[in-house]
Amino acid sequence: MKILITGGAGFIGSHVVRLFVNKYPNYTIHNLDALTYAGNLANLSDIEAKPNYKFVKGNIVDNDFISNLFETEKYNAVIHLAAESHVDRSITNPIEFVMTNVIGTVNLLNAAKSLYKKDNTDFQKFYHVSTDEVYGALGDEGMFTETTSYDPHSPYSASKASSDHFVRAYHDTYGLPTLISNCSNNYGPNHFPEKLIPLCINNIKHNRPLPIYGKGENVRDWLYVVDHARAIDVIFHTAKYGSTYNIGGHNEWKNIDVIRLLCKIMDEKLNRPAGTNEKLITFVTDRAGHDMRYAIDAAKLQNDLGWVPSVTFEEGLASTLDWYLQNDEWLTNVTSGNYTKYYDGQYASR
Ligand code: NAD
Ligand code: TYD
Numbered sequence: 001m002k003i004l005i006t007g008g009a010g011f012i013g014s015h016v017v018r019l020f021v022n023k024y025p026n027y028t029i030h031n032l033d034a035l036t037y038a039g040n041l042a043n044l045s046d047i048e049a050k051p052n053y054k055f056v057k058g059n060i061v062d063n064d065f066i067s068n069l070f071e072t073e074k075y076n077a078v079i080h081l082a083a084e085s086h087v088d089r090s091i092t093n094p095i096e097f098v099m100t101n102v103i104g105t106v107n108l109l110n111a112a113k114s115l116y117k118k119d120n121t122d123f124q125k126f127y128h129v130s131t132d133e134v135y136g137a138l139g140d141e142g143m144f145t146e147t148t149s150y151d152p153h154s155p156y157s158a159s160k161a162s163s164d165h166f167v168r169a170y171h172d173t174y175g176l177p178t179l180i181s182n183c184s185n186n187y188g189p190n191h192f193p194e195k196l197i198p199l200c201i202n203n204i205k206h207n208r209p210l211p212i213y214g215k216g217e218n219v220r221d222w223l224y225v226v227d228h229a230r231a232i233d234v235i236f237h238t239a240k241y242g243s244t245y246n247i248g249g250h251n252e253w254k255n256i257d258v259i260r261l262l263c264k265i266m267d268e269k270l271n272r273p274a275g276t277n278e279k280l281i282t283f284v285t286d287r288a289g290h291d292m293r294y295a296i297d298a299a300k301l302q303n304d305l306g307w308v309p310s311v312t313f314e315e316g317l318a319s320t321l322d323w324y325l326q327n328d329e330w331l332t333n334v335t336s337g338n339y340t341k342y343y344d345g346q347y348a349s350r
Pocket of ligand 1: 006034036040058060061083086104130160185
């Protein structure tokens with residue numbers, strides 16, 4: 001099987017590429033990525049020389065490029081992760097999110113459709129990786145299930161909701177064999193330090209303030225990125241076409257509690273007196289349209305396909321912190337001017 005994974009140089013994509021390249025030596029894996037500020041080939045240095053792996057630089061918004069690529073490579077499957085992924089950026093620059101997340105996804109769907117059921121091709125599946133943010137926000141009670149109505153509030157979640165609708169429309173209208181998963185917040189190695197957890201790890205390292213939006217009461221359901229990649233593997237190989245799966249770790253935390261826990265563990269790891277890092281916590285103006293609570297009901301995935309998370313939050317957080325402390329060069333690089341050499345044209349703004 002020749003699989004195109006998009007966004008493989010990003011946070012989650014790099015873990016998915018690594019898993020597939022190592023676990024399935026008989027598959028050929030192409031990683032298509034535009035290398036925006038969030039894409040970093042250093043994330044894949046351990047597998048870049050493997051014979052079943054190839055990097056393809058390109059932008060999913062470029063329809064001619066995408067259709068030529070599919071025509072030439074005749075992929076058997078797509079796992080689509082490329083996206084603009086940061087809510088705060090979507091608030092300042094929504095159009096970029098429409099371009100990549102909506103137009104880019106439709107370009108890929110069109111290219112896949114043109115291969116599907118064409119002579120001499122064997123296009124088998126289009127797997128779209130999405131987010132629980134499409135469901136909107138919860139109050140104190142309840143969880144998102146696969147049948148929860150879409151109710152996105154940020155330009156990011158609206159663009160992802162739109163892309164999910166297009167994927168379903170291509171299944172229902174053209175019979176394209178599609179799969180969708182909606183996952184909760186991920187954390188782990190290679191997470192770009194603009195998102196809450198890696199931002200705070202980096203700021204603690206440098207004794208900088210930890211900006212907590214509002215009162216820090218918002219709740220997120222955190223999943224270790226390697227477990228998300230494992231779920232994608234299971235869904236890709238065993239889910240029924242046209243189906244949707246929620247992925248989550250039943251691991252809800254208020255932001256302020258996550259950051260207090262981080263501060264405590266990092267006091268110990270950095271040999272600072274207990275309570276030192278907590279003093280860095282700074283409450284700042286809330287994010288516009290800030291969703292109060294996300295929580296995933298992953299029972300369908302567990303019952304149908306047998307997936308459960310492999311690590312607890314404490315274990316995942318400890319290995320994440322160790323990774324960031326041991327990979328100072330990665331962190332310095334992505335937060336420094338040197339990193340701009342990886343940037344690409346219009347996407348170079350930070
Ligand atoms: P990321 O921002 O770390 O990586 C995105 C990758 O896509 C980068 O490598 C970037 O270079 C690439 N990319 C962006 N625009 C592109 C374009 N126009 N053409 C080609 N490549 C492009 O994102 P992530 O956190 O790894 O998220 C990956 C996917 O998972 C996204 O679709 C996101 O919506 C979804 N998701 C993320 C989370 C999370 O917590 N991070 C949770 C659920 C779902
Ligand atoms: P984030 O990592 O941006 O993920 P998402 O918005 O997709 O859930 O944010 C996680 C939570 O942390 C969210 O409730 C917003 C909050 N947050 C802060 O309080 N301060 C920050 O500097 C950031 C980036 C996020």
